[in-house]
Structure formats: structure tokens, C-alpha cells
Amino acid sequence: QLFTLEVLLFFAPPLRVTPFCLLYPSLSLLLPIMLVKSTFVLSLAFAADAFAVRRGSNDWFAPTPADRRSPCPMVNTLANHGYLPRSGLNVSLADLIAGFTAAVNLDPAATTLVGQKALLTSTTGNNATFNLDDLNTHGIIEHDGSLSRNDIYFGDNHSFNKDIWESVAVAFTNTTISIPTAAKARVTRLQAAAAANPVFNLTADGTQFSFIETALYLSVFGNLEDGNANTEWVKVLFTQERLPFREGFSRASSPITAAGILGLVAKVAAASV
Structure with a gap:
């Protein structure tokens, strides 16, 4: 039985793995864009959280160039x-x-x-x-x-x-x-x-x-x-x-x-x- 299996494997056509980019060419082109977009969205989320902390807490933060300040x-x-x-x-x-x-x-x-x-x-x-x-x-x-x-x-x-x-x-x-x-x-x-x-x-x-x-x-x-x-x-x-x-x-x-x-x-x- 082992000999038969070896013969079958010898004569079997080689297993071909088709690259993902050939199977789904349009999706492959989109992946880098999707990754960049996801990273950008995450960055915005973190920035929003930091901004919320800055605006909502009593921790000290230096004023931004847009913030108004007084002589006092x-x-x-x-x-x-x-x-x-x-x-x-x-x-x-x-x-x-x-x-x-x-x-x-x-x-x-x-x-x-x-x-x-x-x-x-x-x-x-x-x-x-x-x-x-x-x-x-x-x-x-x-x-x-x-x-x-x-x-x-x-x-x-x-x-x-x-x-x-x-x-x-x-x-x-x-x-x-x-x-x-x-x-x-x-x-x-x-x-x-x-x-x-x-x-x-x-x-x-x-x-x-x-x-x-x-x-x-x-x-x-x-x-x-x-x-x-x-x-x-x-x-x-x-x-x-x-x-x-x-x-x-x-x-x-x-x-x-x-x-x-x-x-x-x-x-x-x-x-x-």
C-alpha cells in the first residue's frame, strides 16, 4: 500500500498554489490603500483621544498657536x-x-x-x-x-x-x-x-x-x-x-x-x- 501511494504521488501533477494577487488582482491593488487608510483612521482616533484628554482634563498643556491668551x-x-x-x-x-x-x-x-x-x-x-x-x-x-x-x-x-x-x-x-x-x-x-x-x-x-x-x-x-x-x-x-x-x-x-x-x-x- 505504501508502494502504491508513492507511485501515485510520483505520477500526480504538481500542486500549484496560485498567488493571492493573481486570484484577486483588484483586491490586491486595494490592500495597500486599505492599510494606509486604516492606519490613518487609527491615527486620527488616537489624536482625537489625546485631544479629548487635553480639552477635558485639568492637566497643564501649553496653548496652541490658535489659542488666545491675555496679559494676565x-x-x-x-x-x-x-x-x-x-x-x-x-x-x-x-x-x-x-x-x-x-x-x-x-x-x-x-x-x-x-x-x-x-x-x-x-x-x-x-x-x-x-x-x-x-x-x-x-x-x-x-x-x-x-x-x-x-x-x-x-x-x-x-x-x-x-x-x-x-x-x-x-x-x-x-x-x-x-x-x-x-x-x-x-x-x-x-x-x-x-x-x-x-x-x-x-x-x-x-x-x-x-x-x-x-x-x-x-x-x-x-x-x-x-x-x-x-x-x-x-x-x-x-x-x-x-x-x-x-x-x-x-x-x-x-x-x-x-x-x-x-x-x-x-x-x-x-x-x-
């Missing part, structure tokens, strides 16, 4: 973390209140104090919203003598200016920033700005917002009584526009109230004389 490092920071719209577009007072409450526990009344002024800059066509770069408008919230931006006289009043910030931060030599130290740094910066800018003009509103900005970083990264803001955290905010979670920052357990901010403003003003 705190506002920009909240947008970079997704507490405010990351696009920087069509921000409402409700967005500000929710974002500042969630991020740093700023009381709604304290947020409203500045938020209502922000709406006056609106270019959205809806006076209940504004874009973050609308805050570049000079003389409403933005003012001469910023701690980290140049005056509008020099052209760019909204981008972080390393030299200006370093001229302020040089005063922060301790691990915490006290009210007197913050006040002195602010006054020194105003004096330098006035000397450099031939049309320097700090209005009454500008002066108030200048004090509020100092009081805000002192209260968020320190306390309402004597400031003592963590120096490293303050530097992270200004230079990276990021909340310093990895450096140990956590949101205040008690709300930072409007009355508390204004009380701290009075202390900074008194220390500025």
Missing part, C-alpha cells in the same frame, strides 16, 4: 489647565467664577470684582463673553507697569517679558514673599516703567488693578493675613503659566473672599508708602 498670567494659567476654555474664546463670567473657584478657591464675589471689567473689553459680539486676548485692550484691566509685561507704548503689552519679570523677582530672595517684599517689588517696577516710558500713565483703575494683582498672588500662594506666598510657586505661575501642583501647591481650603483681597490690597498699599 493667572488667567492664562487657568486656561492652560482647562479651568477656563483652553481656546481662550467666548469666556463668560460664569466660566470665570467656576474656573477660579475650582482652581484656587477664589470666592465668586472676588472673581466678579474683576470679571465684570473684563466683559467691557469684549469683541465677541456678545457683551456677556470675551476672548482672552480682548484683555490686551489698554486702560481697562491692562495697565502700564505690569510685573511681567511691557507697556503698550513699546508695542507688545501681552507677552511674557523675561527681563521685566527678572527685575521684579530679584527682590524675592527668601523662600516666601511677605507683604513688604511684594510691595517693594511692585513699587520698584512702577518706578522703572515710569522712567522708561515717556507716556507712562497709571490711572486710578490701573493702580487698583496693580494692587489686586499683587494681592492675588500673595493670597493664592500664601495667605490673606500676611502674604508669605511661596516664592517658587509664584515664579512658576509667572514664568510657566502653570499651577505648581508638582511643587506641592494645593487649592486653599477656605474661599479667598473679596473682602480678604481688598484687605490685603490695603496692606500692600500701606507698605508701598
Whole structure:
């Protein structure tokens, strides 16, 4: 029987395997296209997932070229973390209140104090919203003598200016920033700005917002009584526009109230004389 099988196999015609590409020529031509398309679709899916994470979480992401940002490092920071719209577009007072409450526990009344002024800059066509770069408008919230931006006289009043910030931060030599130290740094910066800018003009509103900005970083990264803001955290905010979670920052357990901010403003003003 084994001999018979061997004979049959010897005389049997050779087994021919027809290549797939000859059996299905049209499908073979499509396969590379299908593979490329599948890869592209998968790439889009992964990109969409990453975009969803970026837009939906409070992780820090640098703004894209299309995202709008303001002259205010705190506002920009909240947008970079997704507490405010990351696009920087069509921000409402409700967005500000929710974002500042969630991020740093700023009381709604304290947020409203500045938020209502922000709406006056609106270019959205809806006076209940504004874009973050609308805050570049000079003389409403933005003012001469910023701690980290140049005056509008020099052209760019909204981008972080390393030299200006370093001229302020040089005063922060301790691990915490006290009210007197913050006040002195602010006054020194105003004096330098006035000397450099031939049309320097700090209005009454500008002066108030200048004090509020100092009081805000002192209260968020320190306390309402004597400031003592963590120096490293303050530097992270200004230079990276990021909340310093990895450096140990956590949101205040008690709300930072409007009355508390204004009380701290009075202390900074008194220390500025």
C-alpha cells in the first residue's frame, strides 16, 4: 500500500498554489490603500483621544498657536489647565467664577470684582463673553507697569517679558514673599516703567488693578493675613503659566473672599508708602 501511494504521488501533477494577487488582482491593488487608510483612521482616533484628554482634563498643556491668551498670567494659567476654555474664546463670567473657584478657591464675589471689567473689553459680539486676548485692550484691566509685561507704548503689552519679570523677582530672595517684599517689588517696577516710558500713565483703575494683582498672588500662594506666598510657586505661575501642583501647591481650603483681597490690597498699599 505504501508502494502504491508513492507511485501515485510520483505520477500526480504538481500542486500549484496560485498567488493571492493573481486570484484577486483588484483586491490586491486595494490592500495597500486599505492599510494606509486604516492606519490613518487609527491615527486620527488616537489624536482625537489625546485631544479629548487635553480639552477635558485639568492637566497643564501649553496653548496652541490658535489659542488666545491675555496679559494676565493667572488667567492664562487657568486656561492652560482647562479651568477656563483652553481656546481662550467666548469666556463668560460664569466660566470665570467656576474656573477660579475650582482652581484656587477664589470666592465668586472676588472673581466678579474683576470679571465684570473684563466683559467691557469684549469683541465677541456678545457683551456677556470675551476672548482672552480682548484683555490686551489698554486702560481697562491692562495697565502700564505690569510685573511681567511691557507697556503698550513699546508695542507688545501681552507677552511674557523675561527681563521685566527678572527685575521684579530679584527682590524675592527668601523662600516666601511677605507683604513688604511684594510691595517693594511692585513699587520698584512702577518706578522703572515710569522712567522708561515717556507716556507712562497709571490711572486710578490701573493702580487698583496693580494692587489686586499683587494681592492675588500673595493670597493664592500664601495667605490673606500676611502674604508669605511661596516664592517658587509664584515664579512658576509667572514664568510657566502653570499651577505648581508638582511643587506641592494645593487649592486653599477656605474661599479667598473679596473682602480678604481688598484687605490685603490695603496692606500692600500701606507698605508701598
